[in-house]
Every structure is written in structure tokens, then in C-alpha cells.
Amino acid sequence: MPTIRLKDAEKRYGGTAVKAVSNLNLEIGDGEFMCLLGPSGCGKTTTLRMISGLEHLSQGQITIGDRVVDCVSSGTFVTAEKRGMGLVFQSYALWPHMTIERNTDFGLRLRKVPKAEREARVEKVMKTLGIAQYRDRYPSQLSGGQQQRVALARMLAVNPDVLLLDEPLSNLDARLRLEMRAELKRLHEAFKTTIVFVTHDQWEAMTLATSIAVMSDGELQQVGTPNDIYERPANRFVAEFVGSPPINIIEMTDQSSGPLAGLARAYFSKFYPQLKSIGSVGMRPEAIGFVRDAGAVPEGSLSGRASVTGVLPTGGSWIIELVAEGSKLFLTTHQPPAVSDGAEGLFHVPPEALHVFDDKGDRDWVADIALSKGGEGRPEMVAKKAMA
Amino acid sequence: MSALSGQERRAGRASKFRYNSQVALRDPTTLIGILAALLFGYLIIVPIISLLVDAGRVQFGDERRIGGEPGAFTLYYINRALFSPVAQSLFWTPLTNTLAVAFGAISISLAIGGPLAWLVSRTDMFARRWFATALIVPFMLPAWTFALAWATLFKNRSVGGQLGWFEALGLTPPDWLAYGQVPITIILALNYIPFFILLFGNALRRFDSQLEDSARMLGANTPTVALKIIGPLMLPALMSAIILAFAKAIGEFGVPYVLGLPVNYDLLATGLYRSISSRQTGVAAVLATAILLIGAIALLVDARLVREARKFVTVGGKGAMARRSALGPMRIPATAFAALIFVVSVGLPLLTLVLSTIMRVPANFAFSNFTLDYWIGTNLDTVALRTGILLAPALWSAAFNTLWIVGTASICSGILGLLVGYVVVRTPVWPLAGFLRHVTFFPYMVPGIAFAAAYLSLFAVQRGPIPALYGTVAILMLALIADQMPYASRAGISAMMQLGKDPEEAAQVAGAGWLRRMIWVVIPIQKGALMTGVLLPFISGIKGLSLFVILAVPATDVLTTYSLRLVDYNYTQAANAVVLIIAGIAYFGTVLAQKLTKTNLADGLGS
Numbered sequence: 005m006p007t008i009r010l011k012d013a014e015k016r017y018g019g020t021a022v023k024a025v026s027n028l029n030l031e032i033g034d035g036e037f038m039c040l041l042g043p044s045g046c047g048k049t050t051t052l053r054m055i056s057g058l059e060h061l062s063q064g065q066i067t068i069g070d071r072v073v074d075c076v077s078s079g080t081f082v083t084a085e086k087r088g089m090g091l092v093f094q095s096y097a098l099w100p101h102m103t104i105e106r107n108t109d110f111g112l113r114l115r116k117v118p119k120a121e122r123e124a125r126v127e128k129v130m131k132t133l134g135i136a137q138y139r140d141r142y143p144s145q146l147s148g149g150q151q152q153r154v155a156l157a158r159m160l161a162v163n164p165d166v167l168l169l170d171e172p173l174s175n176l177d178a179r180l181r182l183e184m185r186a187e188l189k190r191l192h193e194a195f196k197t198t199i200v201f202v203t204h205d206q207w208e209a210m211t212l213a214t215s216i217a218v219m220s221d222g223e224l225q226q227v228g229t230p231n232d233i234y235e236r237p238a239n240r241f242v243a244e245f246v247g248s249p250p251i252n253i254i255e256m257t258d259q260s261s262g263p264l265a266g267l268a269r270a271y272f273s274k275f276y277p278q279l280k281s282i283g284s285v286g287m288r289p290e291a292i293g294f295v296r297d298a299g300a301v302p303e304g305s306l307s308g309r310a311s312v313t314g315v316l317p318t319g320g321s322w323i324i325e326l327v328a329e330g331s332k333l334f335l336t337t338h339q340p341p342a343v344s345d346g347a348e349g350l351f352h353v354p355p356e357a358l359h360v361f362d363d364k365g366d367r368d369w370v371a372d373i374a375l376s377k378g379g380e381g382r383p384e385m386v387a388k389k390a391m392a
Numbered sequence: 393m394s395a396l397s398g399q400e401r402r403a404g405r406a407s408k409f410r411y412n413s414q415v416a417l418r419d420p421t422t423l424i425g426i427l428a429a430l431l432f433g434y435l436i437i438v439p440i441i442s443l444l445v446d447a448g449r450v451q452f453g454d455e456r457r458i459g460g461e462p463g464a465f466t467l468y469y470i471n472r473a474l475f476s477p478v479a480q481s482l483f484w485t486p487l488t489n490t491l492a493v494a495f496g497a498i499s500i501s502l503a504i505g506g507p508l509a510w511l512v513s514r515t516d517m518f519a520r521r522w523f524a525t526a527l528i529v530p531f532m533l534p535a536w537t538f539a540l541a542w543a544t545l546f547k548n549r550s551v552g553g554q555l556g557w558f559e560a561l562g563l564t565p566p567d568w569l570a571y572g573q574v575p576i577t578i579i580l581a582l583n584y585i586p587f588f589i590l591l592f593g594n595a596l597r598r599f600d601s602q603l604e605d606s607a608r609m610l611g612a613n614t615p616t617v618a619l620k621i622i623g624p625l626m627l628p629a630l631m632s633a634i635i636l637a638f639a640k641a642i643g644e645f646g647v648p649y650v651l652g653l654p655v656n657y658d659l660l661a662t663g664l665y666r667s668i669s670s671r672q673t674g675v676a677a678v679l680a681t682a683i684l685l686i687g688a689i690a691l692l693v694d695a696r697l698v699r700e701a702r703k704f705v706t707v708g709g710k711g712a713m714a715r716r717s718a719l720g721p722m723r724i725p726a727t728a729f730a731a732l733i734f735v736v737s738v739g740l741p742l743l744t745l746v747l748s749t750i751m752r753v754p755a756n757f758a759f760s761n762f763t764l765d766y767w768i769g770t771n772l773d774t775v776a777l778r779t780g781i782l783l784a785p786a787l788w789s790a791a792f793n794t795l796w797i798v799g800t801a802s803i804c805s806g807i808l809g810l811l812v813g814y815v816v817v818r819t820p821v822w823p824l825a826g827f828l829r830h831v832t833f834f835p836y837m838v839p840g841i842a843f844a845a846a847y848l849s850l851f852a853v854q855r856g857p858i859p860a861l862y863g864t865v866a867i868l869m870l871a872l873i874a875d876q877m878p879y880a881s882r883a884g885i886s887a888m889m890q891l892g893k894d895p896e897e898a899a900q901v902a903g904a905g906w907l908r909r910m911i912w913v914v915i916p917i918q919k920g921a922l923m924t925g926v927l928l929p930f931i932s933g934i935k936g937l938s939l940f941v942i943l944a945v946p947a948t949d950v951l952t953t954y955s956l957r958l959v960d961y962n963y964t965q966a967a968n969a970v971v972l973i974i975a976g977i978a979y980f981g982t983v984l985a986q987k988l989t990k991t992n993l994a995d996g997l998g999s
Contacts (some may be wrong), residue, residue, distance in 0.1 A: 021548050058897050060415045079410040084900045091901040097894030101916045110903040110912075155898075162902065 006054060006069025008032040008166065008198070012061035015050050015222075024050045025222045028064070032129040037192050037199045037211035041206060043245065047222035047268050048202045052168050055200060056091050057084035068166075090159030091168040092195075094175065096151045098143035101286035104154050105139040107132075127159045132194075132379055133187075149180040160195065167202045173208060185211055206246050210234070218242050236372070240365035243286045249334045251286045263329035267308045275304060275355070276374050283363035291357035294336035295322065296349045312343050326351055416820055419906035425815035425824045428808065432831045435874040439846035440684070440838065447677035454674060464859070470950070482675060486663040486684065493577050493648075493659060494641035498634055503587025504733060506630070511726055513593040515717050518727040524589070527730065529738045531586035532982040533975045534952070536646030538579045540914040540971055541741035543650060544748045544964065546570045551654045553962030555652035557744075557755035567998035572657035579647050582737040584637040593635070595629030602975040628697045635694040639687050641841020642959035650959060661841045661938065668845065668942060669819045677849060678843040687839050747970045766965035774963075781969045791973075797865055797950060798933035801872035803882040806926030810918060813884025818893075832881035835874055840938035847871045847941055863945045871939050876929030883928065887921030925987035935978045 013028040025047040032038045036225055040048035053059035054066065057073065071378035073082040098107055103335055112122040130136040133153040143151055152172060152188035159167060169188075173181045189212060202234075209216050210230045218225040218233060237243035243251050254268050255261045272279055272345060287306075294310065301307045310333065314325035322341050326333045328351050335351070343349070352366035393777045403579045416422050418877045438733045447469055449458045473483045510522045511517045530538070547556030548564045559566050568574055593980055599622065607617045645661040660683050667676035719726050748754070749766050765772060768780040781787050812832055816825045835843060847870070851861040861867035891914070915922070951974050958967035 056901055058900065060411075071739050073705050077404065077407055079407045079414060080409065081414050081418065084897070085905055086905045088903065089901060093894045093898060095892070095894050097892075097898040099898070099913055099917065110899065110904075113910065114903045158898070168901075217413065267837075286425070 009067045012064035016062045023222050028224055037214045039155045039209035040202045041216050043210040046219045048219050051064045051113050052202050056168050057087045058387035089166045090164035090171045094171040096155040100143055103140050108157045108161050129157045133157045166198045238367050249289050251288055252333045254285045256282045256284050264331040271306045279371050284361045286359035287353045289334045289336040293352050301352045305352040306355050307350055310351040312347040402586045422821050425675040425819050439850040442850040443846035447681050451674045469678050471676050480825035484661045486658040497578040497580035498637050503583040505585040508590045509593035513597040515719050523730045526734050527589055528586040530583050532979045535583045536650055537975050538741045539647040539650035542575050544744050554964045555754050571651050571655040574645050575651050587633045587637045591633040592629050626797045631697045635690050639690045642686050643841055645841050680845040683839050683842045728909045745968045749965045775860050781966045782931040789947045790951050794950040797868050801869045802926045802930035805873045805876045805929045809880025809884035809925040810922050812881040813888035816885050817888040832877040836878040844939045869942050872933050879928040880925040883921055883925040887918050931978050932979045
């Protein structure tokens with residue numbers, strides 16, 4: 005399957021100036037499992053629908069391999085039915101007047117696949133998804149999870165090169181969602197299909213995707229592997245959107261931004277005097293440690309006095325709420341905490357776990373190199389990004 | 393440099409236009425929409441404009457009197473209808489009568505229908521479900537069925553023909569009770585009660601008890617809850633029912649025709665009919681314009697109220713629950729009240745009609761007086777119609793005409809309705825969607841009689857390539873299609889809205905082209921809606937009178953005009969029998985429609 009390329013793609017609805025998607029450049033390679041991740045209204049579903057051909061561009065172009073499927077300037081538009089992709093809707097959109105089998109073999113009938121082959125393929129895909137026993141039922145007689153499988157089977161039956169999924173798991177309960185996630189991952193490996201998956205659920209994106217595209221307000225924020233996105237968020241939006249509980253942010257732009265900012269400023273000027281104009285600093289909750297006495301703080305860490313104001317068990321792990329220099333910090337731990345409300349001590353964060361953003365909110369890659377001491381913590385990645 | 397960029401910009405615009413038109417025409421939706429817009433423009437807007445223009449133009453035959461060429465501008469008709477010495481009887485009296493009847497009927501039906509709606513939807517009255525269906529039966533029957541029943545009972549010696557039952561028993565009903573304002577008002581009132589039960593009752597049913605509970609939790613007592621919470625939320629639905637009934641009353645023809653003409657009690661609709669039959673087309677146009685204006689104002693008010701009401705609808709939410717109040721000791725009296733209304737508005741009139749068709753002499757209940765002759769007899773002792781009605785060839789040809797004309801028109805409007813629904817929901821060209829939505833709803837504002845007058849005015853002569861259609865089946869079908877479009881397009885639009893885009897897009901992604909998608913996916917899913925879109929117009933067309941009375945000629949006689957002629961000739965039993973046949977078709981048709989589509993009549997009303 006050739007690569008899907010979106011070039012300067014833009015979408016406005018009904019002649020309004022509001023852009024649902026703007027200036028989008030994205031490449032989806034063969035066999036990738038790409039997640040479009042973002043809050044609702046960020047343009048991820050619009051992007052998916054533009055790829056499918058159900059929505060046309062207002063500006064820009066989309067190519068699949070060498071084939072231009074949508075290009076405003078050359079006046080080309082290939083309709084959805086001629087793009088040969090598969091799309092699974094959030095609502096599943098099963099045809100209520102057809103049995104499960106007819107739903108599944110619809111695409112094959114359209115393509116006039118000979119009966120024997122059609123039946124064999126439908127059989128195979130229905131078996132794979134465990135819905136063969138419902139073949140003569142109607143969609144309304146199935147549960148949500150079963151309907152979801154039929155929706156998948158219907159698209160997989162025609163063996164599309166690209167499978168588009170629009171929040172297909174959001175209507176399922178937690179347990180079923182977990183099962184279907186595993187199933188999707190298996191299917192991706194079994195069918196070698198390129199998958200584009202839209203979700204607002206970061207967990208889903210993290211567990212499924214080979215790469216994630218984070219969007220906000222119609223604009224692409226970052227593309228990368230799940231690890232990239234989590235460990236090296238390209239900007240404040242990505243850092244704050246991904247991760248639960250959310251990343252702790254110390255605002256550093258304003259002189260009056262509080263004593264914790266002062267503490268951080270002192271830390272940076274002592275250890276990393278070459279870093280100027282820091283806008284903010286982010287710390288993941290699991291990167292923060294809490295100790296009772298100053299001697300236990302690792303050398304070179306950002307550290308300060310803190311008191312525990314809440315211990316929240318979440319089942320197998322704990323969220324601890326700290327107040328350090330008047331600011332709230334959340335940390336998570338998988339060890340049963342030996343502290344309780346009101347305990348006094350020190351928080352500490354190792355330098356390589358500090359995310360430094362400039363005053364525009366973009367990641368400061370130079371700071372990354374400095375903080376990772378120019379050698380540890382996957383320097384080649386950091387260096388590559390810094391040069392780009 | 394600047395020339396080049398200008399050229400580039402032009403080229404860019406050209407390719408953008410090419411791109412946009414390619415996107416708009418990637419499937420035939422927009423094309424169908426444009427064709428439909430042209431069709432309805434011609435079927436709905438042009439006749440109305442032609443009617444309005446007729447009110448200000450010299451008509452054929454009036455050249456001498458007015459002193460101008462046919463078609464020249466004149467204020468003669470407006471003067472004559474509004475300001476001349478005959479204006480009083482031509483326009484002002486019918487107008488006051490119409491308003492008096494409309495307000496009277498609405499007050500009565502509100503006073504009875506409001507409480508009934510509450511009883512049926514929010515209390516533990518006995519046989520609540522049964523009443524919910526039984527009490528809306530009058531809505532399924534033609535209003536003038538009840539006028540005939542009334543005449544059968546109360547007719548006095550002022551008019552010839554068979555005696556009324558009371559007269560036959562020796563109790564002469566006074567004219568005011570037998571004809572004119574009182575009976576017309578009562579019959580229309582009984583006929584509009586279902587509006588309140590359907591629309592107001594529906595709103596009551598949807599009302600979330602939690603809203604009431606929240607107010608109570610905050611300390612509001614029952615009157616406060618009723619005044620501050622329930623009242624404001626129910627007002628739009630109530631107003632909507634009032635205005636729909638009003639719009640119907642304005643154009644009402646059959647009832648005043650049967651009960652008003654004997655004492656020269658004219659409403660606007662009967663006045664219009666008279667003007668047309670006495671060939672005063674100019675004055676008729678003025679009257680029709682007046683009806684149209686009143687109807688349009690009423691419907692505009694309604695549209696506003698419905699929009700207001702929509703604001704509230706979203707509040708309902710998922711957890712809505714409707715609790716029914718216990719009536720306690722009032723349970724039996726309440727049930728008796730509902731039963732009484734049922735007897736008066738359905739039982740008694742129908743029983744009277746049925747009995748009247750099997751009795752030789754009115755109000756004589758001796759066994760020997762009963763006969764089936766009027767249904768299946770032969771060699772009867774009458775001037776014309778010497779066989780029972782079921783053996784009269786005229787009935788069968790009228791029945792055939794009805795089924796063929798109304799049936800064809802209904803199928804056309806059902807299909808058009810679904811297409812309109814499809815285009816409205818799917819086309820990327822928004823103004824087209826808006827235009828179609830409004831133009832197809834427009835006939836709702838135009839009472840049938842005014843609409844028929846408009847068609848008469850437009851199609852009486854040849855215009856361009858369209859031949860004179862008066863007297864043909866085509867004009868009836870076209871007028872019916874246009875008149876029924878509000879029901880059909882509403883059914884189509886709401887069905888397409890509910891369907892959503894997903895199932896069709898799923899088929900598109902799977903590789904199905906437009907035609908395939910229509911045949912394999914959209915139409916099969918929408919067959920229920922299509923059925924409603926055909927059946928609702930069919931029922932309303934079967935019982936419709938006002939269109940036919942103006943546009944039908946003997947060759948295109950239908951059941952309604954046939955029964956009306958029998959009334960005119962005083963074949964009371966036969967007329968009643970035909971009306972019963974119509975009522976039967978309308979009633980069972982409605983029941984069938986509801987069964988088939990599992991829908992509720994209230995949805996068809998478009999609350």
C-alpha cells in the first residue's frame with residue numbers, strides 16, 4: 005500500500021472563516037497504525053473523512069502513492085466509493101434492514117466477487133471476529149460489542165489497503181473496549197493493513213498506535229511514536245493533553261509567578277546557566293520523588309520543601325498531592341506510600357525528566373541536550389530533533 | 393508582474409470553481425434538488441402568485457362592466473369586495489362569521505381538549521390507553537361527516553327533503569339550532585379536540601417529572617409549580633395546537649356548506665365557492681387572498697412558537713421520566729367525562745349516520761322500518777338512483793376515480809417527499825435545502841379552497857406549453873400533490889434526519905455509487921417513511937373536499953363530490969352511506985398506516 009500524504013490540507017465549512025482543519029501536512033506510511041489524537045472539535049474526524057473522500061478539501065491536496073485523489077488547485081476529486089478504503093463509524097452504521105451476513109458481504113457483492121470466493125472470504129472474516137454464529141440475525145438483535153465486530157468485519161471482508169476507524173470503541177464498556185483494543189492490534193498484524201484511527205482517548209492511542217498525530221484547533225501539534233509523544237512532547241499542549249494525571253507545570257515567564265518558579269530559576273542558573281528565556285517547566289507525576297530528609301535527594305535534582313496534602317489510592321497505584329512553595333504538585337507511585345496527610349519532606353526531579361518549554365510554549369530542544377548531560381537518555385533522538 | 397499575478401488569480405479562481413462544481417455534482421443530489429425546486433416553484437408558488445395577480449386584473453367577461461381589456465390592472469374587485477354596497481354580504485359578514493366560528497370552536501375545543509389531554513397522558517384514568525386512541529378518531533374522519541349527522545338529527549322544515557329525527561318526532565328544532573353558527577361551531581369544536589389531545593398531550597407526555605420535582609425540592613407548592621414551571625413549558629405546544637386549529641377553521645368548507653347554506657350563513661370558504669360558481673373570479677381571488685393571508689399569519693405565528701418550543705425540547709435529556717398523577721376519588725367522574733366526549737364526538741354521530749342509511753322513515757324505530765335497500769336494494773321508488781348505493785354504477789366510478797386520482801397523487805407526493813427529504817439533508821448547497829424545505833411546507837398555510845382557486849386561476853387557460861387543464865384528471869392530481877407536500881416532505885425530512893449520514897456513507901466507502909446506495913440502502917431503510925409519506929396524503933386526500941369541489945367536473949367525480957351532490961339532491965340515506973364509506977376508508981387507512989409504520993399520528997401533524 006502506498007503512502008497517504010496530506011499536503012497543506014485545509015477545511016472550512018459552509019463558507020465560514022472558521023477552519024476545521026488548517027495547514028495540515030501529514031504522511032501515513034505503509035502498514036502504519038496511525039492514531040489521530042486530540043480533544044473533541046480538534047479536526048481529527050474531519051481529517052479522517054477527508055482521507056476517506058466523504059469530505060472534500062477547501063485547500064491543499066491529498067495523494068495516495070502517486071495518485072492525486074483530492075486537489076483543489078488542479079480540480080481533482082475522487083469520490084469515496086472509488087478510493088477503495090474501509091471506514092468504521094463511531095455509530096457502526098450497520099444497515100438495519102440487512103442480516104449480519106448481508107452487511108458483511110455487501111462490498112464483495114458490489115465488486116461482483118464470485119459466489120464461492122465471496123462466501124469463503126465472509127466465512128473467514130466472520131470466524132476471525134467471532135460473529136459467524138450471528139450471520140442470520142439483524143443488527144438490532146446484537147449487543148454493542150457484537151455490532152462493533154460486524155462493522156469491522158464488513159470493512160475487512162473487502163480487504164482494503166487502508167482501514168479508517170472513527171472512534172470505534174467509544175460506545176463500548178471498559179472491559180469490552182480493552183478486548184477490542186487487543187483484537188484491533190491482532191488484526192493489524194494479521195491483515196497488514198494501514199490503519200488510521202481517530203480517538204480522544206490517550207490510553208487508546210498509546211496502546212494501539214505505531215505513531216500518533218496530536219491535533220488541536222485544527223492544527224497538527226506533533227507526530228511521533230507513542231514514546232516520543234509522551235517523553236518528548238513538542239509543546240505545552242501535547243505535554244498537558246497526554247498523561248494522566250496531567251503533567252505538573254511551573255510557569256516561569258512572569259517574575260511574579262510564585263516561589264516555586266523562583267526555586268526553579270535558582271536551580272537552572274546554578275546547574276544550567278546557558279539556558280535563557282525559559283517559559284515553563286513540566287514534570288511528569290511519576291518522575292517526581294518525595295523524601296523525608298535532605299540527604300536522600302539525588303545530586304543535581306530539582307528539589308524543594310514540600311508537604312503532603314492528600315493521598316489518593318487509585319487501585320494498585322497512588323496519587324499524592326503535594327504543596328511545594330505554595331504550588332500544587334501531583335506525583336504518582338506504585339509503591340504503597342509510607343506518608344500521610346501533613347507529612348513534611350522534600351520533592352525531587354532528576355534533570356532528564358524536566359521538560360523545558362520556551363516562552364511560546366514550544367519544546368526547548370537545546371535544554372533537552374543540556375539536561376540529558378549530552379550523552380544519556382537517547383541523545384541521538386534529541387540531537388536529530390534539535391537539528392530539524 | 394502584477395498582470396501575471398492577476399492572471400494567476402483568475403486561473404486559481406477558475407480551477408476553484410471547477411473543483412467546487414465537481415464536488416457539488418459528484419452525485420445527482422443537487423441536480424435532483426434543482427429540478428424539485430423548479431417543480432415546486434411551478435406547482436406551488438406560481439399558482440399563488442397568479443391568484444394574487446388575478447385580484448387586481450380585469451377578468452374575462454368583465455371588460456364591459458369595468459371598462460378595460462382583460463388582464464389590465466384594476467382595483468374594481470378589491471373595491472367591490474371590500475367597499476361597495478354589496479361588500480357587506482360578499483366579504484365582511486363572511487369574514488366576521490368565519491372569525492366568530494373559528495374563535496368559538498377553538499375556545500370550546502380548548503376547554504374540553506386541554507383537560508382531556510392531561511387526563512389521557514398524565515393521570516391514572518380508567519381505560520386511559522383506549523381513550524388515547526378513541527378520542528382522536530374524529531381527526532381521522534372528514535369534518536362534514538359530523539355535519540351530515542347533525543343535519544340528520546336536527547334538520548327542520550325550512551329545507552326540503554327527508555325530515556330530521558327531531559322534526560319527525562314532532563319536536564321542531566329552531567333554525568339557530570338546526571343551521572348556522574351554533575351547529576358549525578359545535579361540530580368544528582368536536583373535530584378539533586384531537587388537535588389538543590395529540591399536540592398538547594404529546595408535550596405533556598414528554599414533560600420531565602424531574603423538573604417538577606426539582607421545584608418541589610426547593611419548596612414550591614402546587615400552584616407555584618403549575619404557574620412557574622409547567623405553564624411556561626407547555627404554553628408553546630398549547631399555542632401551536634390553537635393555531636393549527638385556527639388555520640384549519642379559516643379554510644373549512646364542508647361543514648358550513650352543509651349547515652350554513654340553508655340559512656345563508658356564509659363563511660369565507662363558502663363565499664369563495666359561491667363567487668366561483670357564479671363566475672365572479674375577480675372577487676373570488678380577493679376572497680381567496682384574504683383566506684390565504686389569515687392562514688399565512690397564523691402559520692407564521694406558529695412557526696415562531698414552534699421555534700421557541702424547540703429551545704425547550706433539548707432540556708428534556710435522557711433521564712426524563714413522566715409520572716402519572718393519581719386521580720383518587722375523581723377517577724370515576726374523569727372517566728365518565730372522557731366517555732361522554734367520546735359518545736358525543738364519535739359514537740352518536742356515527743351511529744346516527746349508520747342508522748339513517750337503514751331506516752325508511754326518520755326516527756321510527758319499529759323493526760319494519762329497517763331496510764338494507766339504500767345499500768343493496770333494486771327498483772327503488774325514487775326518481776333517480778333507483779338502486780341501493782352499492783349497486784349504483786356512479787358510486788363505483790366515483791370510488792375508482794378517487795382511488796386512482798388520490799392514489800396516484802399520494803404515491804407521487806410520497807416519493808417527492810422522500811426525495812425532498814434526501815436533498816434537504818444531503819445537498820451541500822444550503823440555500824437549495826432551505827428553499828425546498830420552505831416551499832414544500834408553504835401549502836400548509838394555504839387552505840385547500842384558496843389553493844384550488846389558485847389552480848383554477850392558473851390552469852383554466854392555456855399558458856405557454858401547458859394546455860388548459862381544467863376538467864382533466866391532471867389538474868386534480870397536480871393540485872393534490874402540491875396540497876399534500878407538507879405532510880409528505882415532513883415525513884421525508886424527519887426520516888432522513890433520523891437516518892443520519894452514516895449508513896449511506898458506509899455504503900459509499902464500501903464502493904457503492906449513488907444509485908446503488910439509493911436502491912440497496914436508503915430506500916429499503918426508509919420504506920416505513922415512504923409508506924407514511926404516501927398514506928398520510930392519501931387519507932387526507934380521500935376525505936378532502938375543498939380541492940375537489942372547485943376543480944372536479946362530472947367526468948372526474950370523486951366520492952366526496954358525489955356525496956355532496958347527493959346531499960344537494962336530498963338523497964340523504966345515499967349521501968350518508970357514501971360518507972360512511974369515505975370515513976371507513978380514512979379510518980382504516982390511518983390505523984393501517986400507524987400499524988405499518990409504528991408511528992404516531994401526532995408525528996405526522998408535525999408538532
